[in-house]
Amino acid sequence: MVALVSSSPSQHSAGRLTLQVADIAADTIAIRCLDWDRDRFDIEFELQNGTTYNSFLVQGDQTALIDTSHRKFRELYMDRLVQQTDLAALDYLIVNHTEPDHSGLIQDVLDRAPHVTVVGSKVAIQFLENMMHRPFQSRVVKSGHTLDLGQGHELEFVSAPNLHWPDTIFTYDVATQVLFTCDVFGMHYCDDFMLDEVPHLLEPDFQYYYNCLMGPNARSVLMALKRMDKLTVSLIATGHGPLLQQHCDSWVGKYRTWSQNQAKAETLVALFYVDEYGHSDRLARTIAGGIMKTGVAVELVDLSVADSHEVRELVHCAAGIVIGMPPQTGEGSATHPGLSTILATATHRQGFGLFETGGGHDEPLYPFRAQLQELGLSEAFPPILIKASPTATTDQLCDEAGTDLGQQLTQVQMVKQSKALESGLDRALGRISSGLYIITAQKDDVNSAMLASWVIQASFEPLGVAIAVAKDRAIESLLHVGDHWVLNVLEEGRYQPLVKHFLKRFPPGSDRFSGIDTYPAHNGSPILAQALAYLECEVTSRLEASDHWIICATVQTGRVSKPDGLTAVHHRKVGNHY
Ligand SMILES: Cc1cc2nc3c(=O)[nH]c(=O)nc-3n(C[C@H](O)[C@H](O)[C@H](O)COP(=O)(O)O)c2cc1C
Known part of the structure; x- marks a missing residue:
């Protein structure tokens, strides 16, 4: 049962920052730093729902602080921490993972409590020795090591290397069955709910986070899950987002299934x-x-x-x-x-x-x-x-x-797969015809383009279009929600040179517009001077359709260059090719 202790709002130049403090188990307090407006994290990781940095205090005869917070919370967090515990009596600072969003205030804690013993994996302690401007006492732990805080709070450590960073460990409290996992099982999701009450709201963020940070190390995830299997876990106290209690088994099950699928994948x-x-x-x-x-x-x-x-x-x-x-x-x-x-x-x-x-x-x-x-x-x-x-x-x-x-x-x-498709059905599917288009997009200094035929108008109000983009297209990373692009409509009888150009195999990072006449749209993406018409679009949603993304977009503006020109029509013989 979670009892909310307090929630104190504050405004900061980096956006709205608030703090939420609550009892989450016997002698265990969560200090959650809510970063409502954070909109970027790591590489290619766009946040829509902010994030939180969660830190925890466990009080037995001795007291342990588990992870800290992001530097931007320095005042809010440190003020609150000293209200919650006497830093002079703090015994341990457990570092499950040293990334700056969790370790950003370790220096501040050590400044006020220099006697504290920092506990972490060998790699974590090495990182911290390089990061800290002061010597500190440390204890290296790995799977099987324990730390007895008294009052039944025996902490057990679980090594989880490569779960995002090589230094990761989990900390398990035998008394409360709380497993502190830092990044693992987290999600970038900020709201007032402390727990995972409404799982369907959280699932997309949980999965996106897994795909970005954990998926690349599926085998390591499976190893860590195997070590976790020995523990009875009632609550997973993650470092980002809500704590997982109500649907704990289901969240762990998802990690297991995704990682098994990933590890089983034929090609590695x-x-x-x-x-x-x-x-x-x-x-x-x-x-x-x-x-x-x-x-x-x-x-x-x-x-x-x-x-x-x-x-x-x-x-x-x-x-x-x-x-x-x-x-x-x-x-x-x-x-x-x-x-x-x-x-x-x-x-x-x-x-x-x-x-x-x-x-x-x-x-x-x-x-x-x-x-x-x-x-x-x-x-x-x-x-x-x-x-x-x-x-x-x-x-x-x-x-x-x-x-x-x-x-x-x-x-x-x-x-092999496309050959296996040859059939009456395939030929029937091939009777679906379409137009020919070049999709162009520019985001900051990066641009890309692609020949497309799977394009439809999708709504009247607001005006909308949808395109199917294969998951491995280069332009895919420029077509996320909120991104701008241009749909260039090709003209019948004049499309061959553009089609030939954009179907070339471009080396990684090369300029796809070299030798092509373009001018910028209002939304910044290139308009092809040779296009019959163009539409300026903004991505509103993405739907996963197995090997393609269906990208839905609203259309802001558009123009036709030749009023009597006809759109290039694309007829196919079979449905297993564009
Ligand atoms: C006629 C034709 C239509 C195409 N339509 C699409 C499409 O609608 N969606 C898509 O993802 N790819 C489509 N493609 C494939 C891409 O245009 C093509 O593979 C391109 O070279 C992408 O390369 P890239 O992954 O390096 O960007 C089409 C290809 C052809 C020949």
Whole structure:
């Protein structure tokens, strides 16, 4: 039973920030920092419902604080924390995960309570030692270790590496059966409800969060679930969004099903990188996102914590390998041990791609590339060399490179599937005809375009259109809710040059409008000068239709360039091609 203790509103330059404090179990208090207006998180992660950063206090004979909060909550959080507990008597600060949105106030806690023992995984403590400007007492824990706070509050730790970050642990209180999981089982969802009372409202955010942060490490999720199975859990106290109590088993079941499906997927790419090196994390996750658009699973592995057995296993079952070059070991000319293991296990049937992380002391990329090519592996995209901070443009490059690798690995399968479709039904479906269009979109410095025929008018009031966009299209990432784009209508008898141009295979990150006459629409997207007509559109919703997204949009404005011109018509013979 949850009793609300207080809720204190406050305005901040970063948006509306409020605090919610409540008893969530015996001797256990949640301090939830509600960030109502946060609209961006990590890469490509657009928030519609804000987020929360949840921190917890457990009081036995000794007191433990579990995770802190984002720096933007410094005053609100610290004021409230000292009301809730005497920091001079605080014994432990448990860090389930060191990402700044949870660890942003550790320094402040240590400033006021320098005697506190910080508890975390080995990797977490190493990260914190680099981050903190002061020495601190620490205790490294892993699965099976316990910490007795007294009054029955024996805390058990569960290692959950790679569940978003390599440092993750869960903390379980035997007395209350509360499992504190930080990022895991979270969602970016901010409202006054402390618990998961109305699951259907939360499901889309829960799944989106899983897909973005946990899906890339499905095998690690399954390992962590296996360790969790030994525990009786009554409440999952996550670090983001509502706490999961009313439908706890169902949420865990969803993680299990999604991860099993992901891990079972026929095709897997093993993506090796060193998380805390250069811009590795962002590049790795963006490439992974591009690969996953093609339905290929990705396992992200931090080479600084993975053992050689794990690396070998993954290379063995992967159809493709992506490597973010790790820092040099510094021991003479010896190659990084992770790279040596990959070379010893890789086979000629695999595809690969390499990227440099901008760390400054990378293992040399080109000699390693030559070694993989000598083994017969085929390169799916040219090496990505990032020196400065990543931008939207480099994100697009990485996303498209990942998609190219995924498409290379699934090509044979796709051809087989489309052949298997030949039938009377297929020919009947092919009688559905359509027009021909080029969809164009521009977002910040990034643009893209695609030839489309699956386009319909979808509403009168407001005026709306819908398009079907395959999940692995490059332009897909520019067609999220709120994004602007232009529907360029092609003209009968004059469409061939544009169709030929936009059907080219564009290398990752290349300019698709080079050599094409365009001018900007009011919404910023390119209008093709050779189009018969154009419509300026804004995405209002996206519906998942297995291998395509149905993108619904309202139309703001439009024009016809030649009043008597006719729209290019597209007739097909079969329904298994556009
Ligand atoms: C006649 C024709 C119509 C097409 N219509 C669509 C469509 O409606 N939706 C879609 O996702 N792809 C469609 N495509 C496929 C894309 O235009 C094509 O694969 C393009 O090269 C996308 O490449 P990209 O993934 O690199 O952006 C069509 C292709 C052709 C030939």
